[in-house]
Amino acid sequence: MATPTLLANTQTGTADAMASPAPSSSTSSSSPRGWRHWPEQAWWPWVTRGFAAAFFAVVAGLIFRQGRTVDWPAVLQALRDLPTTALAVGGALALLSHFTYGSFDWVGRHCSGHRLTRTTTLAIAMTSYPFTLNLGSLIGGVGVRYRLYARRGVDPGTIGQVVGTSIVTNWVGYLLLAGVLAWTWQPPALAGWAVESWQWRLGGTVLGCLPLAYVAVCALRSGRALTLRGHEFPLPHWPVALWQVTVSAANWMLMGAALWTVLQHQVSYPAALATVLLGAVAGLVLRVPAGLGVLEAVGVALLASQALGQEEVLAALLAYRALYYFGPLVLAAVALGVAELRWRRQANLGAESSAEQKI
Incomplete structure (x- = not known):
């Protein structure tokens, strides 16, 4: 008797479903509105790709035009x-x-709680950093750093937290300096295009407020993770966040000081710092290994003048690249090679000792 009852219920439910009106197409196809939902729209990837392509075209044009006019013997x-x-x-x-x-990895060590010493942590970061600069973050920041940490028994989750903390530390100081730079330096007109002073300062102020907001959020959360769309983002306590901003800004300022010194102080320090900051973003967007040619194009466009020719500027930029990029890469490659040989020797000795124990 149960079967007819189930059949009757099914037929009744089917009839009710057929009788009920279908949802309107406007309701089913409606998409969320508001700027917060722009990344979810179908047109969003095309907009971001368009901006990236336009930026690539501008920088590539600068490189091509300057490469044709450079007196290389000079x-x-x-x-x-x-x-x-x-x-x-x-x-x-x-x-x-x-x-x-x-020292950025010291922040990651503090936040993740791994047991490696400060000296070992610093050595790992300083070995992987030149690979990141010259070969990209996939090889340096991920490949080399993961290998060096994993060799010492650090689990992948902890390594990921250290790497993520290092990335955040690097860019919070960058944003702060970008905000300060907007009030101390005005970019020259490039290819007939110039930015109004108020536009430049407004954009810099917005960028400079982001790291301050980061420190404020860390203070409000008191070390509790921030949850966005079901994903948890661990946050440090505000003194650690303040240290991240400070040490990162110091690092970018040292990079600008190195270039300023090689330029023999013939340009202002804010101009040298702006070259480093803008060159870093241009190389990141264009995804050119080591930003090769990109930093030089940006530097010549920003620094060359009647008092300082583009040949002198380009020579200083090439020297800076050798000092900051290529030289440390050679040292890091030697350090990584020595570490690999030591690990293999230890592995061979361990295999021999285990074989002797079996005998």
Whole structure:
């Protein structure tokens, strides 16, 4: 008797479903509105790709135009004429910047609680950083750093937290300096295009307020994770967040000081710092390894003038690249090679000892 009852209920439900009106197409196809839901729209990826393509076209045009007009023999002569003292001081500032960047992982060590010593943590960060600069974050920030941490027994989740904390630390200081720079330096007109002073300062002020908002959120959350759309983002206590902003800003300022020194103070320090900051973003957007050619194009466009020719500027930028990018990469490759040989030797000794124990 149960079967007819189920059949009757099914037929009744089907009839009710057929009788009930279908939802209107406008309701089912309606999409959320408001700027917060823009990334969910179908047109959003095309907009972001359009901005990236336009930025790429502008920088690529600068590189092509400047490459055709450069007197390369004059650049080489200007490179030879650079004072040894300026190169030595610039190299020392570059080394100090790499040390400062390596201390970012101390913040990750504090937040994740892994047991490696400060010296080991600093060595790992300073070894991976040149690979990140020259070969991209996938090889340096992820590949080399993960390998070095994993070799010492740190689990992948903790490594990911350390890497994420380092990335946040790097950019909060950048944003703060971008806000300060907007009030101390005005970019020259490029290709007939200039930014109004109030527009430049307004944009910089917005960027500079972001790290301050980050510190405020950390203070309000008191170390509790921030949940956005079901994802948890761990936040440090506000003194740690304030330290992140401070040490990151110091690192970017050291990078600008290294370039300023190699330029022999022939330009203002804010102009040298702006070259480093804008060159970093341009290289990140264009995804060129080490920003090769991008930093040089940005530097020549911003710094070359009647008092300082583009050959002298380009020579200083090439020297800065050698001091900050290529030199540390050689040292990091040697350190990584020595560590790999030591690990393999220890692995072979462990295999031999285990074989002897079996015998």
